[in-house]
Amino acid sequence: MQKTAMEIDQAAIILKLLGDRTRLTMLKILDEEVCCVCEFVDIFGMSQPSISQHLRKLKDIGMVREERKGQWIFYSINKSHDDYPFVRELLGQLPSQIYKLTELEAQGRRISCC
Amino acid sequence: MQKTAMEIDQAAIILKLLGDRTRLTMLKILDEEVCCVCEFVDIFGMSQPSISQHLRKLKDIGMVREERKGQWIFYSINKSHDDYPFVRELLGQLPSQIYKLTELEAQGRRISCC
DNA sequence: TTAATATATAATTATTTGCTTATATAATCA
DNA sequence: TGATTATATAAGCAAATAATTATATATTAA
Numbered sequence: 001m002q003k004t005a006m007e008i009d010q011a012a013i014i015l016k017l018l019g020d021r022t023r024l025t026m027l028k029i030l031d032e033e034v035c036c037v038c039e040f041v042d043i044f045g046m047s048q049p050s051i052s053q054h055l056r057k058l059k060d061i062g063m064v065r066e067e068r069k070g071q072w073i074f075y076s077i078n079k080s081h082d083d084y085p086f087v088r089e090l091l092g093q094l095p096s097q098i099y100k101l102t103e104l105e106a107q108g109r110r111i112s113c114c
Numbered sequence: 115m116q117k118t119a120m121e122i123d124q125a126a127i128i129l130k131l132l133g134d135r136t137r138l139t140m141l142k143i144l145d146e147e148v149c150c151v152c153e154f155v156d157i158f159g160m161s162q163p164s165i166s167q168h169l170r171k172l173k174d175i176g177m178v179r180e181e182r183k184g185q186w187i188f189y190s191i192n193k194s195h196d197d198y199p200f201v202r203e204l205l206g207q208l209p210s211q212i213y214k215l216t217e218l219e220a221q222g223r224r225i226s227c228c
Numbered sequence: 229t230t231a232a233t234a235t236a237t238a239a240t241t242a243t244t245t246g247c248t249t250a251t252a253t254a255a256t257c258a
Numbered sequence: 259t260g261a262t263t264a265t266a267t268a269a270g271c272a273a274a275t276a277a278t279t280a281t282a283t284a285t286t287a288a
Binding site: 229230231232233234235236237238239240241242243244245246247248249250251252253254255256257258 | 259260261262263264265266267268269270271272273274275276277278279280281282283284285286287288
């Protein structure tokens with residue numbers, strides 16, 4: 001049986017969210033690793049509220065989930081989302097961004113929180 | 115040899131453009147058929163300048179091309195664009211929108227211009 | 229040539245977006 | 259307990275967006 005094709009309006013909503021370099025990179029990273037807010041702040045060199053707001057948008061459509069672990073809140077991609085296959089296909093065509101985490105780690109800034 | 119992965123910033127630019135229901139539907143249609151401006155005006159029930167402006171954005175990144183035929187200007191998708199494979203993969207996951215053209219035709223409004 | 233048709237561009241406007249700063253909440257640590 | 263750290267939310271603002279109306283340009287038809 002074939003997968004139901006995605007509705008075009010729903011696709012437009014998702015693409016609009018992914019059409020931002022910060023969120024697109026976030027999702028690409030989250031497709032490979034779980035990550036906490038402070039890491040994203042570090043990676044993107046943006047203010048913490050700005051990062052929180054981007055994550056909020058991804059959470060609002062259910063594409064990411066959060067899980068508190070003590071002081072930190074970890075975000076992960078929601079692979080059970082109806083539209084995850086669509087997103088995954090798309091992310092699959094982009095180069096891995098894991099090197100950004102590797103860089104953090106090299107500077108000892110990843111361990112500090114995660 | 116493997117295809118070079120798309121740059122993430124370039125992907126974000128394209129996704130932002132596709133993150134609009136009008137442009138996304140346009141591109142989906144153009145991936146299957148050549149179309150002229152007046153047909154889009156009819157299909158979307160939007161003003162002609164609005165349609166022209168959406169087409170302009172798609173043209174600005176080189177994803178569509180225009181070709182004048184007399185009075186009319188026909189738009190087609192640019193399959194030679196470096197990022198066309200990315201776009202195609204994405205569009206391939208969406209349901210065909212050709213029925214919108216079929217509807218026009220049924221009302222005798224397609225023949226009128228094309 | 230004049231009128232009609234198809235399209236593009238310019239100007240305007242309301243809405244949305246993405247950032248900032250300020251503040252609130254929650255958990256940990258001394 | 260009080261201080262620190264991590265995060266979220268609220269408010270404000272400048273820039274971008276997507277629509278509209280008005281106008282310009284190009285082609286065809288009378």
